[in-house]
Amino acid sequence: MANVIPPRSGTAFTLARGQRLTVIDPCGEQVADLVAFRADDIDEVISSGRTIDYASRIFLTTGDPLYSNRSNVLLEIVEDTVGRHDFLLTPCSADTFRIIYGDKEPHRGCFGNLAHALKPYGIPPDRIPVAFNVFMNVEVDGSSGAIAVRPPLSRAGDRIVFEAKLDLIIGLTACSALQSNNHAFKPIHYEISS
Amino acid sequence: MANVIPPRSGTAFTLARGQRLTVIDPCGEQVADLVAFRADDIDEVISSGRTIDYASRIFLTTGDPLYSNRSNVLLEIVEDTVGRHDFLLTPCSADTFRIIYGDKEPHRGCFGNLAHALKPYGIPPDRIPVAFNVFMNVEVDGSSGAIAVRPPLSRAGDRIVFEAKLDLIIGLTACSALQSNNHAFKPIHYEISS
Incomplete structure (x- = not known):
């Protein structure tokens, strides 16, 4: 039974070494921003810069490791039915909606949702990195x-x-930005298996 | 009179609001990794993800602002005689040389040089972000x-x-990676003007 992340929201959870996280797009054309921190030392976090450098590729898929800022592998992609994800951009935020969309009363976006979800784990908003933007x-x-x-x-x-x-501590969203998901807000499903 | 950063080394200094930093390649084909932190709150730092998102471009040049993780503009490029720089990759490090070059006793790289130079400013190594890699x-x-x-x-x-x-607090290097500078380690010059 899949867990459901409602449209324009996010969650956080622990993922033990060896466990697998499946992120599912239940409706199609939806994005999930993923961030990962080392559970016993939150100063270690996924790094787009390290990962892209070691892969010599900006597009990642099955077999590719996601490295941390300390050059340790935090996650490996073991299956991927889509093959196109982004690892260049930060989670959408109130500032994104203000600057790019011109919104007067902007939504808190994936950034705000991640900040809220990660707070119980002691992770402050400034620590949220460039996300691995699934799909x-x-x-x-x-x-x-x-x-x-x-x-x-x-x-x-x-x-x-x-x-x-x-x-690991994982943060995961159902993305809040119109451009990312072809202008329709949808849920994201996920499953954890050992 | 320009300041000199010797080959494979780095430095850090403050740059006050309104001051201009000129980074010069004295010999040609050399790279300088630049990072910037807000002087009165080092949790605010340049963000490749925010900057690329707002610019809708991965290559930046004259007129482009460099945004922080809080979506404030930290620096603006006001002159650029080259027009090609990188904002995707993290500074080269001992791990870079181990993983990409296979070095047995790797140099500490731009990452180690930045960590050393930023230490007196209270900035720990884990806070070093994707750098704006000049040239x-x-x-x-x-x-x-x-x-x-x-x-x-x-x-x-x-x-x-x-x-x-x-x-701001600025970290700046003369890059230590062979690939980046066409296999010859050279100095970088810089000037600060008000």
């Missing part, structure tokens, strides 16, 4: 450097599976 | 996502100028 489809023009947020390639039932390589 | 030429294949570190486009005397939008 997020960011096109990059290698010539100009321009990026464009496109609808996810995920269809209903698509999934990605991560295996924890250390005991 | 670093990282090609991105928008189709496969593959990245490749190419020789910098900078020639002797090329420069980039940043204006501080808040009081």
Whole structure:
């Protein structure tokens, strides 16, 4: 039975070393921002910069490890039915909605949802890094450097599976930004298995 | 008179709001990793994810602001004679040299140099973010996502100028990684003007 993250919300939970986290897009074209911290030392956190450098690739999929700021592997992608995710952008926030969308009373976004969910674990908002944005489809023009947020390639039932390589605290959202999910807010499902 | 950062080393200094920092490549084809923290609250730091999201571009140049994790502008690029820099990768480190180059007794890299230089300012190594890698030429294949570190486009005397939008602590290096600077370790020069 899958856990449900309602539209425009987020959650946090522990994931023990060796456990697997399956993130499912139940409706299609929805994004889930994922962050991971070492459970016994929250100063260690996933790092887009380390991971992309070691992979020599900005797009990650099955077999790719997600490294921490200390160059340890926190998670490995062990299954992926979509093959396109983003690891360049920070979670959408009230500032994102103000700056990019021009919202006057902006939603707190994935950033606010993650900050709220991670607070009981003692993780302050300033520690939230560039997220691994599951199913997020960011096109990059290698010539100009321009990026464009496109609808996810995920269809209903698509999934990605991560295996924890250390005991972790995970933050996970059903994304709150219109561009990311083709202008419809939807839930995200997840399962944890040992 | 320019300050000199010797090959494979780094430094840190304060940059007051309104002051300009000029980073000069004296020999050509050399990289300087730059990080910036808010001087009166080091939990605020430059953010590649926020900056790329707001710019909708991974390559930044004259006129582009560098945002913090709190979506404030810390620096603005006000002059740039090269036009190609990287904001995807973390500073090279002992782990970089171990994992990518296979070194048995690795150099501490820009990461170790920044950690050492930032220590007197109370900034611990875990706080060092994805750097703005001045003059670093990282090609991105928008189709496969593959990245490749190419020789910098900078020639002797090329420069980039940043204006501080808040009081900052800056970390700056002459990069220690062979790939980044076309396999020759060289110095970096910098000047601060009000």
